[in-house]
Amino acid sequence: MNGSAVPVGSIFKIDFRYHPKIVQAVKELPERKFDHNDKTWSVPAKYRDEVERFCKVHKLQFGHKVVQERKFDFVIPPLPELTIQIPLKREPRPYQETGIAYAISRQRTFFGDDMGLGKTFQAIASIEALHQQGKAAYPCLIVCPSAVKENWKKEIEQTIHRKAVVLSDGMKKTYQEFFRTGLAQFYIVNYESMKKFFVELIDDPGIDPKTLKKRKPTLKHYHFNAKAIGFYNSIIFDESHRLKAVSTQAAKIAKGVSANKETIFLLTGTPLINKPSDLIAQLGIMNRLVELGGYKHFMEHYCDGPNGASNLKELNYNLNKVCFFRRNKTDPEVKKYLPDKSRQVILCDLNKESRKEYNHALADLESYMKSYKNADDEKIKQSMKGEVMVRIGILKNISARGKLKDAFEFIQELINAGEKVVVFVNLIEIVKAVQEAFPRSVRLTGAENAVQKQNSVDAFRTNKNVDVIVLNLKAGGVGVNGLQEVSTNICFIEFGWHAAIMDQAEDRLYRMGQHNNVMCTYFLGRDTIDEWNYDLIQKKRHIANTVTGNEDMTEVSIVDSFADLFTK
Known part of the structure; x- marks a missing residue:
């Protein structure tokens, strides 16, 4: 039997496994109603003959409830055990x-x-x-x-x-x-x-x-x-x-x-x-x-x-x-087998326009680095460091713009999977680009006041029509709580120099109240300064007390490391 029609007081309760033809037929019964609570149909008892004919045509039990089919809960059997040896470089969980x-x-x-x-x-x-x-x-x-x-x-x-x-x-x-x-x-x-x-x-x-x-x-x-x-x-x-x-x-x-x-x-x-x-x-x-x-x-x-x-x-x-x-x-x-936090790198191809602009800026920096390395006077060399940092920043900015297509494609895949995504950037133009690509987004940058920032966090947490929150590292890297309640995915289109800065940003999701594995995705422009920058962050993650708070020391370290890179 496909189901049953049972007298309950002054009505017949009609219950059956879904089939479009039966649904169409039950809709033709007089004064029928659908109960959304128990997913059954009801018809007044005065239409007993019509209900009986309906049951006969569609092979439903009339007058007695059929329970065996409703009890069948489609228990999925466990997956099989692996019985062969596979030559792998790492052990599967x-x-x-x-x-x-x-x-x-x-x-x-x-x-x-x-x-x-x-x-x-x-x-x-x-x-x-x-x-x-x-x-x-x-x-x-x-x-x-x-x-x-x-x-x-x-x-x-x-x-x-x-x-x-x-x-x-x-x-x-x-x-x-x-x-x-x-x-x-x-x-x-x-x-x-x-x-x-x-x-x-x-x-x-x-x-x-x-x-x-x-x-x-x-x-x-x-x-x-x-x-x-x-x-x-x-x-x-x-x-x-x-x-x-x-x-x-x-x-x-x-x-x-x-x-x-x-x-x-x-x-x-x-x-x-x-x-x-x-x-x-x-x-x-x-x-x-x-x-x-x-x-x-x-x-x-x-x-x-x-x-x-x-x-x-x-x-x-x-x-x-x-x-x-x-x-x-x-x-x-x-x-129990998942790490609390994982990191992955996505290498992104720069678009043609950005690649051309990047190569031009890189050639300009290479020329300037020759002057820097040949400078004998330490005072002159020290004054040049600031200009080197500016030019390095230009390379990072060009890469950020050029890799958006690949980054947005990846973020969209997360959204398609029903995930909410936290996105970190630096430049305000990248903030705007993210929001244009993902209209169902909110922002948290230095341009918003405290009330606006909290409204963005609350919307991301409670509004199912908000998929993305975009933050910049300075405004969103610290002091923001609640995102971990609804998201496990954090994406970095742009990033800083220090491991500690990035760890603080990752900790917007990797904190108390997070009960799942957090995935941190870094988008790097292929063959750009991003790859060197990320390697620098990774190296510093292995060094205690990474942040000294001394901007001059940071500048010296980065410029000297970059000079070594050009020498190699």
Whole structure:
């Protein structure tokens, strides 16, 4: 039986597992009402005959309550244990071992773990595990956002004894030789570049005669490079929720590239079961939709209720049974293995305009540094230090402007995952750029008075429509409390010279009241002073009493270190 209609006083209580056809039918019963508290329908007892006919047509128990189906709570079984040895450079945590075991048993699956639990590590280890089992795993293609391409390369080389290469335009004809000569087993490309590597031609779909508008190309209009696609034995799609819209070019290309692949991993920290229709394209890429009843059943059974969602517990159960696993930072078996605070670096490519401006400013500084190093008089040299610091600051400012695209892309991924984000900057123009990119944001800088600052903090804490709070290091680095109640992600687009200054800023989230792992992300302009600046901060983190409070000493230390850098 699908449910029941039970007489309760002067009404019939109608209770059933959601199905769109039954919902439509119950809405046609006279004087029916829906009780939002217990999710049941009621019809006055005087319509007994109509209710009985309704139950007979839709196979509901009439007069007696059916309880067995309502008691079924879709208990998700535990993940399997890892039973093979994998040659890894670092030990996986116990929960990561079970994730790897699940992935290699399914091969086409989602890695749905919460952010910061090591989806990247688990995916890399799973590819190596499949190879150790004698399955075709290499070469492996990784498709990811542009901002994290270098992070994937670094993570691979720190996890296993394999090599990775980031695909570039100049490698289109030669990249396969990297695998044949043992120079690379992983190939990394961003979503926007998939077309140039895998699509030879897209047919013109023509004009729709009904609307007289140009049709969008469908998958059949794409002509793929079979040799390029056939080169890869496995594929990893990072931040796969980017593929949730079937109509996008990225989703179509991903579908074409994935055809007939035995190993396809989709990584996303975004909860997948809140909007089931987002899963359709991704399940199609893995060729898993048929195991969940096919497109029509999936739409009717899981996507046709209020807010486009229905039978979510059943969907979650079936997903976990077929091709999905997720652990949260708050899970007891996970939380005890997490560090209190983690740091990661995202290398960002400067835009062309900023790179040109940066190179010009760098050449100007190099010229000035020659004069500085050749100065014999200590008084003259001392007076020049201030000018060096100004010119170094110009380089930092140019880098900050040039890396915004990659930084904003990463921050948006956090927001898409339902996270609130704390962003630190220095320049007021970067504050404005952040707020323009993220309209659902508040600010806390030196321009606001005490009341305005507190209002920003309160809005970030209590208003679910506020995703980002942007602070500058001077105004927001100390004396701000409450952010840790709602956020675990802190991002630095700009940063200072001292480890202690940065630690104080990190401590806006890493403080009493924080019950989860805090992730601190530093955005560095590739091949810029940012990389040197970050290394300087890291070195000083190992030195006690970093801050002396003496600005002159700080200036001397930085300029002399920078002079040594130019000498090298």
